[in-house]
Amino acid sequence: MNVDDLQWQLRHLGGVPPRIVDEILERGGLEVLVEAARERKDWFCAVGAARGLCAAGELGRAWTVVEPFAASGWQPAVRAGIDVLLRWNHVEQALELAHPSGWGQESGDAWRDYAEALVRAGRVDDAIGVLVPFLRDRRVLRGLVEMTDGQGCDERVLEVLAPIAEEFRRDPTQCGVGDLWDVLPAQARVLERSGRADEAIRLLGTDVAARRYGPQNNIEFYAELLARHGRVEELRNLATGTQKSTVAVPYVKVLENLGRAGEAEAYLRDLIASKHPGWYENALVDLLIRQGRFADAIEAGRHTFDDLYDGNLLQSTMILLAEQGQHDKAIELTEGRSPEFLAENEAWLRSNRWWLMGGARRAREAIEEIEALPASEVDDRELTIAWLLAQDSRVEQAIARLLPLPGKRAATDLAELLIRQTRFAEAVAVIPDVAAQREEERHFWTGRPDGTEGDGSNR
Structure with missing residues (x-):
């Protein structure tokens, strides 16, 4: 088993993509996945096959599928093997596989997986003890909170989190401590689930007020914590203060859930009118679309639709409309765009238009538009036409279009059909x-089959 190939598959969704695996499994093709895992050493097929076999109660066969992958020592495969063995009730074998050894001894990920196996084996105290030396690793810290949820050990978890939280609070700028910001919402999360929500709000509120945080998601977590417990006035104070750009969306959703959508709309419109920096137009469009006020949503975003900068809401508005079944309204937005906008964005705008037309049962009209254009002006022309043919229930014609096309994308589209x-x-x-697939990638980046750098002339 080639670990480098496995890692490449995970990083690039290579081999048989997960969505293809899921579709095969859902439609009854389990045995094909078992064979592909064995013959092709395909990671996603192995994961899908193991999942399907476990669901069918064939745990021994599931282990046979994942064992060669787990034997490589590659951590995602080890994790999959642990899961199968625990489901099979081979607890000691699972713990033996999970225990980090050799190169994995310093890996926080490996110790986190071992601790999770201990929790599933009923050894929660041992699991917490295993993780204590690694809690400065953000992923391990999050793992501790997640795996102990509902295990009746919240006081013990708070005990091991407390010194790390206090270390960060003493000096968030101290070298080596700056990455520990995630301990603050972690501590609040455990307090909340143990029935001490008021204490969690007080503690994290003090941290936010003192600007003891890293990325903005600490503030966002605090806002969501307030929202979950109906602390609307405190949330409003946050949403009208210096943190408005982060808290606006949680505040709007709380008001909306309370039946106060009009108040939420007024809040956003006031921010927009006051020209406060932030993506408030985006939040307003989202709110209006959720309320079924499609025309108002379009008007709220319209002044951005020809913008050449990041504030353009055209594509996000089209997607939101399509999600609500308003394909024709979204298609209308692709029309009448400014010459300046089209000069830079015509290719993706056409692509979005044809995608929307396919969803609106106007695939034949979209194909006519494509075929009326010079082939050189349409990116992925054959792939797009094939997709539209399939949308129009002409699957055999779509397959015929895709069969001669090279590359992974065409092959994946063909596989779906x-x-x-x-x-x-x-x-x-x-x-x-x-x-x-790896050769295709090398050729894409270098223009040469052997992976050496070219001069760009054949790209």
Whole structure:
């Protein structure tokens, strides 16, 4: 088992992509995934096969699938193996596999996985003890909070979090401590779930007021904590103070959930009128669309639709409208754009338009638009037409369009269509294996099959 190949698959969603695996599994193609895991050494097929076999109660076969991957020592595969063994009630074997050894001894991820296995084996105190030396690793700290939820050990968790939280509070700028900001919401989360929400709000509120935090999500967590416990006035004070850009969205959603959408709208419109910096137009468009006020939402964002900078809400508004089934309204927004905007954005605007038309059952009209344009002006022309054909229920024609096309993307689109026809083995077979995909990637970046740098002339 090649660990570098496995890591590449995970990083690039390479091999058979997870969504293809999920579709095959959902439609009854479990055995094809088992075979692909064995023959192709495909990581996502192995994960899907193990999941399907576990669900079917075939735990021994699930272990047979993941064992060669877990034996490589690659941590995601070890994690999958632990899961199967614990489900199979092979607890000691699972703990033996999970225990970090050799190169993994310094890995916080490995110790976190071992601790989670201990929790699942009923050894919660041991799990907490294992993690204490690694709690300055943010992922381990989050893992401790998650894996102990509902285990009746909140006081013990608070005990081990307290010295780290106090160390950060003493001097958040101290070298080596700056990354510990996540301990503050972690501590609040455990206090909240143990029935001490008022204490969590008081403690984290003091931290926010004293600006003891790292990234803005500490403030966002505090706002959501207030919202969960109906502390609307405190939330309003936060949303009208210096933290308004971070707290606006949680505050608006609280008001909306309380049936006070008009108040939320007025709040956002006041911020926009006062020209406070922030994405308040975006929040207003979101709110109005959730309220079913589509015309008002479009008007709220319209002044940004020809903007050439980051504040343009055209695409996000089209997507939100489409999610509400308002494809035709979204399609209208692709029309009448300024020449300056089209000069820089015509390609993606057309692509979005055709996607929307496919969702609006106007695929034939979209195909006519594409075929009326010079082929050189349409990115991914054949892929787009094939997708539209499939949307128009002309699946065989779509398959015929995709069959001769090279590359992973065309193969993945083709696989999706084959899956619809329950042709699972063919669907996996048309997707290039990992070696071929890695070669395609090297060629894309260098222009040369051997991966050496070219002069760019053949890119």
